[in-house]
Each structure stands twice: as structure tokens, then as C-alpha cells.
Amino acid sequence: MTPVTLPEPDLLVPPEESSPAADAGRAALPEPLPADRLQPVGSWGGSQGGMAYAYRPTTVAQIREVFALARSRGLTVGLRGAGRSYGDASMASENVSLDLTRMNRILDWDPETGLVTAEPGVTIRQLWQYAIEDGWWPPVVSGTMFPTLGGALSMNIHGKNNYAVGPIGDHVLYFDLLLPGTGEIVRCSRVENPDLFHGAIGGFGVLGVFVRIALKMKQVSSGLLRVNPISVANLSEMFRVFEQKLTESDYLVGWIDCFGEGAGLGRGLIHQANYLAPGEDPVPAKTLRVENQELPDTVFGVVPKGLLWRFMRPFVHDFGVRAVNAAKYWSGTRQHGQAHTATHAGFAFLLDYVPDWKKAYGPGGLIQYQSFLPKETAEDAFREHLLLCERRGLVPYLGVFKRHRPDAFLMTHAVDGYSLALDFKVTARSREPLWSLAAELDAITLRGGGRFYFAKDSTLHAARLNDYLSEERVRQFLALKQGVDPEGLLQTDLYRRLFATPVSGYK
Amino acid sequence: MAASSPWKHAIVVGASSGMGAEVARLLAAQGCKVALVARREAELNALAEELNRVRGGAAHAYVHDVTSYDEVPALFQQVCRDLGGLDLIVYASGIMPRVAEDEFDFDKDWGVVEVNLLGAIAWLNPAAQRFAAAGAGTIVGVSSVAGDRGRRGNTVYGATKAALNAYLESLRNRLSTRGVTVVTVKPGPVETPMTRGLGRMPFMISAPEAARQIVSAARKRAGTAYVPGIWRVIMAVVRAIPSAIFRHMKF
Numbered sequence: 001m002t003p004v005t006l007p008e009p010d011l012l013v014p015p016e017e018s019s020p021a022a023d024a025g026r027a028a029l030p031e032p033l034p035a036d037r038l039q040p041v042g043s044w045g046g047s048q049g050g051m052a053y054a055y056r057p058t059t060v061a062q063i064r065e066v067f068a069l070a071r072s073r074g075l076t077v078g079l080r081g082a083g084r085s086y087g088d089a090s091m092a093s094e095n096v097s098l099d100l101t102r103m104n105r106i107l108d109w110d111p112e113t114g115l116v117t118a119e120p121g122v123t124i125r126q127l128w129q130y131a132i133e134d135g136w137w138p139p140v141v142s143g144t145m146f147p148t149l150g151g152a153l154s155m156n157i158h159g160k161n162n163y164a165v166g167p168i169g170d171h172v173l174y175f176d177l178l179l180p181g182t183g184e185i186v187r188c189s190r191v192e193n194p195d196l197f198h199g200a201i202g203g204f205g206v207l208g209v210f211v212r213i214a215l216k217m218k219q220v221s222s223g224l225l226r227v228n229p230i231s232v233a234n235l236s237e238m239f240r241v242f243e244q245k246l247t248e249s250d251y252l253v254g255w256i257d258c259f260g261e262g263a264g265l266g267r268g269l270i271h272q273a274n275y276l277a278p279g280e281d282p283v284p285a286k287t288l289r290v291e292n293q294e295l296p297d298t299v300f301g302v303v304p305k306g307l308l309w310r311f312m313r314p315f316v317h318d319f320g321v322r323a324v325n326a327a328k329y330w331s332g333t334r335q336h337g338q339a340h341t342a343t344h345a346g347f348a349f350l351l352d353y354v355p356d357w358k359k360a361y362g363p364g365g366l367i368q369y370q371s372f373l374p375k376e377t378a379e380d381a382f383r384e385h386l387l388l389c390e391r392r393g394l395v396p397y398l399g400v401f402k403r404h405r406p407d408a409f410l411m412t413h414a415v416d417g418y419s420l421a422l423d424f425k426v427t428a429r430s431r432e433p434l435w436s437l438a439a440e441l442d443a444i445t446l447r448g449g450g451r452f453y454f455a456k457d458s459t460l461h462a463a464r465l466n467d468y469l470s471e472e473r474v475r476q477f478l479a480l481k482q483g484v485d486p487e488g489l490l491q492t493d494l495y496r497r498l499f500a501t502p503v504s505g506y507k
Numbered sequence: 508m509a510a511s512s513p514w515k516h517a518i519v520v521g522a523s524s525g526m527g528a529e530v531a532r533l534l535a536a537q538g539c540k541v542a543l544v545a546r547r548e549a550e551l552n553a554l555a556e557e558l559n560r561v562r563g564g565a566a567h568a569y570v571h572d573v574t575s576y577d578e579v580p581a582l583f584q585q586v587c588r589d590l591g592g593l594d595l596i597v598y599a600s601g602i603m604p605r606v607a608e609d610e611f612d613f614d615k616d617w618g619v620v621e622v623n624l625l626g627a628i629a630w631l632n633p634a635a636q637r638f639a640a641a642g643a644g645t646i647v648g649v650s651s652v653a654g655d656r657g658r659r660g661n662t663v664y665g666a667t668k669a670a671l672n673a674y675l676e677s678l679r680n681r682l683s684t685r686g687v688t689v690v691t692v693k694p695g696p697v698e699t700p701m702t703r704g705l706g707r708m709p710f711m712i713s714a715p716e717a718a719r720q721i722v723s724a725a726r727k728r729a730g731t732a733y734v735p736g737i738w739r740v741i742m743a744v745v746r747a748i749p750s751a752i753f754r755h756m757k758f
Binding site for chain 1: 578580581582583584585587588591592633636637640641642643
């Protein structure tokens with residue numbers, strides 16, 4: 001055997017005195033937080049990951065303790081509810097994530113007036129299940145029942161009835177807001193601190209913590225809605241039918257098959273729904289029971305729905321979705337005009353039919369691009385959106401169409417017009433082209449005087465914030481923030497992305 | 508044009524010279540934001556300036572002695588915050604003082620244990636905990652072929668590298684089912700300022716070449732990578748030499 005000469009393996013670094021500058025740098029480092037607090041706190045759509053030091057208080061005193069802790073470490077605090085925003089609105093990467101889901105008590109309920117007072121972590125699900133047997137339903141709900149009330153107010157969510165009843169903020173009587181700066185709690189309503197009232201609702205959680213929310217519920221005389229499915233052959237027809245049905249509908253929502261091309265561009269299905277008139281439902285006490293509202297746990301009575309996304313996953317690519325959408329559209333044309341009844345929960349929470357459906361999109365997750373356009377420019381803009389997606393080869397797998405009306409909130413996303421929400425699958429390869437596409441879509445939206453929605457946004461660039469909100473509105477919002485949070489304690493990844501200028505330095 | 512990095516935020520400990528510096532250069536060139544951690548301030552700042560000249564914000568520098576273990580938990584959190592996340596850590600700090608044939612100097616040996624082993628544990632433990640919680644991440648430990656066999660000329664250096672190998676293997680076994688990649692790198696001789704006076708050694712490669720192979724091994728999620736690959740064969744032979752013969756050999 002030939003002996004092998006082993007060399008000296010690697011380098012020798014001569015010892016050296018450490019410099020005074022390094023020692024000074026060391027002394028400045030704050031004490032670390034417990035490493036096991038560091039947990040994944042990502043976007044709901046799964047397209048952005050992040051880690052944050054998670055704290056889950058149950059009392060106002062504990063919130064104040066977390067503020068003090070963060071302050072002592074030079075960290076910022078991001079508020080988080082159910083974490084249902086599609087993008088980075090509830091993320092606080094490398095900082096403190098204040099998760100409010102355990103502050104979830106319903107504090108007061110009056111079945112006579114429908115006035116409910118609740119903590120911010122109460123979910124929409126908790127709320128409807130609590131109130132429905134007394135004949136009340138949340139006035140505004142999202143397409144999923146899992147968001148918290150705190151999150152719903154922060155984003156000022158809207159439902160399929162936005163054009164008729166406005167966003168959730170329009171049904172809030174008052175709230176108590178814990179201010180990050182002084183730690184005091186102030187009551188805000190349309191008469192008390194109206195600026196904060198109109199700023200914190202829709203203020204994406206950077207003005208303060210909602211610790212008590214008073215909301216007026218909507219009275220219903222039955223657990224059922226009458227639903228009328230309407231199929232539309234293209235985008236123009238979608239607009240036309242919406243305008244026709246607007247005054248006679250309590251809810252209206254459109255589904256668009258984004259693979260529709262040419263004459264079929266924007267084809268889809270509309271679901272129109274109305275409350276039943278008092279007396280119309282012979283057994284309201286029965287239809288209003290929670291168990292009769294609940295979505296079934298199984299498909300065909302046997303397959304647990306928790307497994308469904310696994311069956312969907314093999315179809316979630318261009319070819320599969322094109323086929324599934326076409327089948328859905330054509331079966332929809334068969335059901336055209338066949339009115340039927342549906343439960344409130346069954347009609348409202350379409351996104352909850354398949355639990356964890358987002359997982360069917362694969363490891364890269366999804367983003368949603370939702371834009372809101374005035375009725376005068378909406379049709380042209382949405383047509384341009386759909387054509388551009390087609391041209392770029394990035395076709396959304398889901399398109400949802402809704403009607404809106406303006407409201408009085410400072411950071412409102414609503415317009416007297418329409419919104420189109422487009423879900424895109426994100427993969428390692430599609431990520432960059434997708435973000436470029438979003439920038440192109442933004443240009444179309446802004447040219448039409450359109451707006452965006454922070455609960456959905458992942459892609460908007462800070463440079464376009466003023467074009468969206470107007471310089472004046474941004475200035476007003478930052479002035480409000482300066483007043484209640486002069487040190488900028490409350491920050492989220494979205495806040496950093498779009499309002500990158502440190503608030504204290506804002507002129 | 509180098510392929511773009513699968514990592515966005517990396518820490519390189521021992522970044523002021525040698526393989527650590529070259530790995531940092533390579534990562535930065537591939538678009539990864541790099542935290543440079545090292546003891547020697549002047550070299551560190553020069554490298555940070557160099558990388559930031561090419562692309563602003565590409566590098567952050569932290570003056571730190573890896574034997575200041577108490578400092579690590581806070582510094583680790585600070586670095587992750589400055590980077591905006593973490594998906595790769597490379598531990599490349601190491602010392603190898605010359606040890607004479609009859610020298611048994613505890614203080615000198617202790618210094619080697621501190622830098623080569625304890626410093627690695629101090630930095631890689633928090634990284635391992637973080638990556639396990641995240642369900643993703645890559646840990647690269649720069650060990651050495653010297654850990655494969657207890658050579659007469661290389662007592663504690665080889666012992667620390669053997670311990671580092673076992674530590675890294677254990678991390679790999681703990682974390683691989685949780686989405687975390689742990690790579691043990693075993694370089695042979697590499698051209699660095701420190702080997703310049705030692706003449707031409709067999710299969711010696713340049714530091715940039717070593718860095719290229721290290722990063723490539725990490726991309727491929729190799730468990731153990733010999734750098735260059737020929738050392739896998741050589742060390743298999745060396746390991747097979749019976750102890751009774753090995754103790755009479757001169758190297």
C-alpha cells in the first residue's frame with residue numbers, strides 16, 4: 001500500500017486582541033428573547049414564510065407586558081388574529097407577533113337589540129354560532145368564517161352584500177382601543193374620537209389593539225336564504241346582470257372562469273341570494289339551529305373533508321383547472337335559474353367547503369390579486385387584467401367578482417364599483433413573473449382610479465402607495481399613527497413594505 | 508453569471524479570510540444577503556465593503572470572537588433581524604496552531620477546542636432550533652479530513668474535527684425529517700494565506716474553488732462532502748489502515 005502524505009488540513013489564524021469597538025458593540029445588544037418563542041408566522045396564502053416571537057395574551061395587562069418586553073429589546077410588535085390575510089398583513093418577521101386569538105370571549109349579548117360586545121379574538125364562526133338561534137346573523141362576513149373580529153375590523157372586511165350594507169365597520173357602534181404609545185384605552189365611536197374610529201377600522205392593526213368591540217348584528221327570520229344561480233357567457237353580461245339585480249338582491253357574487261377566452265372571456269356564474277320574508281319559513285326555530293347550518297364534515301357521507309385537498313392537488317395546474325372550471329361552468333349553465341334555498345353558513349362560507357384547500361396549491365402557496373375599480377372604468381380594466389394574464393401565461397385559477405360602495409373610513413379599499421379577485425398559484429418558477437405581472441396589473445388598476453385591499457395584498461410596491469391612497473390620505477394616516485404610536489411600536493411586514501418611511505421621521 | 512442562490516439570508520461565521528470569506532463572496536454574488544461574523548475587524552470590514560460595493564445591502568459585518576459564547580444568543584437574534592430572516596448558516600471558524608512532537612500544552616489545546624468545537628456548538632445550536640421550528644434551513648459545518656483519523660502530528664485539532672463530525676451527524680439525524688439540511692464539509696488542503704509557506708500539497712485547491720464545492724454540496728444537500736472529492740477515496744484508504752501499522756507511519 002502506498003503511504004499517503006497528509007498535508008496540514010487548513011488554515012491557522014493567529015490569535016489577536018479583540019478590539020474595543022467590538023466590545024462596545026457587544027454591550028449594546030439587548031438580552032435575547034426565549035428561543036422557543038420563535039415560531040413560523042407566515043402569510044395565509046403560504047407564499048411568504050417568516051419567523052416571529054409569538055406571544056398569546058389573554059388579558060389587557062398581558063398585552064401591556066408584551067409591549068414593554070418588545071420595547072426593552074428594541075423590537076416592534078405586529079398584531080395577528082387568525083392569520084387569514086393572504087399576504088404579509090399579519091406578519092412580524094423577526095419581531096414580536098402579538099397573537100390575539102386567545103382573547104376570545106363574548107362579553108355581552110342582547111338578543112332583543114342584536115348588540116354584541118366581544119373581545120378581538122372572537123371569530124366570525126364563534127359569533128354566528130352564538131347568535132343565530134336568537135335570530136341574528138353577522139351583518140358582514142368574509143368568505144371564510146375563521147377570521148377574528150379584531151382582524152375583520154383591522155382590514156374592514158366586506159361581504160357579498162357590500163354594495164347594500166357597506167363594510168363591517170359600518171356596523172360597529174364603538175370599540176375600545178389600547179394605544180401603544182401611552183398604554184391607555186380609549187373609546188372610539190362616530191362621536192368619541194371619530195378620527196381614530198375611522199382610522200383604526202381599516203387601519204391594518206398599526207394604530208392600536210381593539211380590546212372590546214361593539215357590533216350590531218342583522219336580524220333574520222329564517223336560517224335559510226333563497227339562492228338563484230345565473231350563468232353568464234362573458235364579462236359584459238356579468239356586469240349587466242349585476243346592475244340589473246343590484247336593487248333586488250341581498251347578496252350577489254360572481255365566479256369567473258379565467259380560462260374563458262375570446263367571446264367567452266369573463267364567463268362565469270352568479271349567485272344571487274335573498275333573505276326570506278318573515279313567515280315564509282314555516283320552521284324558523286329549526287332552520288336557525290347551529291347544527292342545521294353547519295357545513296357537512298364528509299363528502300358523500302363517507303369521505304372526511306379534511307382529506308379533500310389531497311384529491312384536488314393533482315388537478316391544481318393549468319390543464320387541470322382549465323378542465324375543472326369548464327366543467328363547473330357548463331354544469332352551472334344547466335342550473336341557470338333553478339332557485340333553491342341554502343343555509344346562511346352554507347351560502348356565506350364558500351371557502352370553507354374544502355378545509356385547507358390552499359394546500360392543494362402546493363408548497364409555493366398562492367397569492368390573490370384583488371383590485372377595486374369605479375363602475376365607469378371597471379369593465380375595461382378587468383378585461384385588460386384577464387387578457388394580460390392570458391398573454392403572460394399566468395392564468396388565475398379562481399376569479400371572484402363583487403359589487404361595492406364607498407364608505408367613510410380613512411384607508412378604505414371600497415369604491416362605487418366592482419372588485420375582481422384573482423388567485424394565482426405560486427411556484428419557484430412563477431414567482432418572479434407573477435410579481436412583474438402584478439406590477440403591470442397595478443398600472444391598469446391605478447389608471448382606472450382603482451384601489452387595493454391590504455387583507456389580500458402581497459405585491460404592491462411602496463412607490464405606488466400614494467397613487468393608490470393619495471398623498472393626503474397617507475399623510476393623514478401617518479399623522480394619526482404619530483399621535484398614538486410615536487415610537488412606531490406597532491409594525492407589520494406589510495407596514496414596512498408600503499410605509500417604509502419611519503413614522504417618526506415623517507414630515 | 509452565477510446561478511441565483513436558493514438561500515436569501517445567510518450567516519457565515521469565520522468570514523474574514525480563507526474559505527469563509529470565499530463562501531461569503533460566492534453567496535453574495537448569487538444574490539444572497541450575508542452576515543459576516545469574524546473576530547478580525549479590519550479584514551471583516553474590508554470584505555463587507557467589497558461586497559456592498561457590488562450590491563448595496565449585500566453584507567452586514569459583526570465583530571465577534573466565537574469563544575464569547577454568552578454573546579451568541581443575543582447576537583444570533585440580532586443578525587437574523589438585520590438580515591430579515593435566515594435560511595443558511597456556515598460555520599467556517601477554525602484554528603490549527605502548530606504542535607511540536609513532544610508538546611502537550613493544555614492551554615493551546617483548549618484554545619483549539621474552543622474555536623473549532625465549542626464555538627460551532629454555540630452558533631449551530633440556535634440555528635438548529637430555529638430551523639427545526641421553521642421546518643426548513645441549511646446548516647453547513649466546515650470540518651476537515653483531519654477528523655477521520657487521529658494523526659500523530661495533529662492531536663487536538665483532529666479530535667475537535669472528529670467531534671464536530673459526530674455533532675453534525677447527530678444534528679442531521681435529528682433534523683433531516685423536519686426539513687433541515689445539515690452538511691459536513693471535509694476539505695483537504697486549501698490554498699489560503701496560511702498554507703502559502705507550506706509548499707505545494709497533494710490535491711491542493713484554491714479557496715474560491717473550495718468555496719464553490721462547499722456551496723454546491725449544500726445545494727445538493729450532500730450529507731458529507733469531501734473537498735475536493737478525491738479525498739473521499741483517499742480517506743477511505745487511510746481509515747482502512749490498521750492501527751498497528753498506522754502508528755508507525757510518519758504523517
